[in-house]
Amino acid sequence: MPKxxxxxxxxxxxxxxxxxxxxxxxxxxxxxxxxDVESLLALPPVRKFVDWVANKDPDFNAPIAKKKR
Incomplete structure (x- = not known):
């Protein structure tokens, strides 16, 4: 939960x-x-990210584009 x-x-x-x-x-x-990690993982943007990052090295870092609202 955010501060x-x-x-x-x-x-x-x-x-x-x-x-x-x-x-x-x-x-x-x-x-x-x-x-509630399971609920977050059920969301398409989170699932897509987790699937993508799963095979990266632990110290991997890349810029993430901001979502246009």
Whole structure:
């Protein structure tokens, strides 16, 4: 849950994964999902990203295009 929405728990996350979530979801949307990883993985943009990044090296990094809203 984003800090701006009352979240206090810090979850370690790879920068490219964090940037993908930030670019695809608002803080309100992330608040609704909370720590429900299965629900996030069921969403097409997240599933597509996870499938793409699964075979990359752990230290892989690439720019992520911002979602046009």
């Amino acid at each position: 701006s929405r009352g979240g206090r728990e810090v979850v370690p996350m790879h920068p490219i994964c964090q940037q993908t979530l930030i670019n695809n979801f608002t803080n309100s949307e992330l608040q609704r999902y909370g720590m």
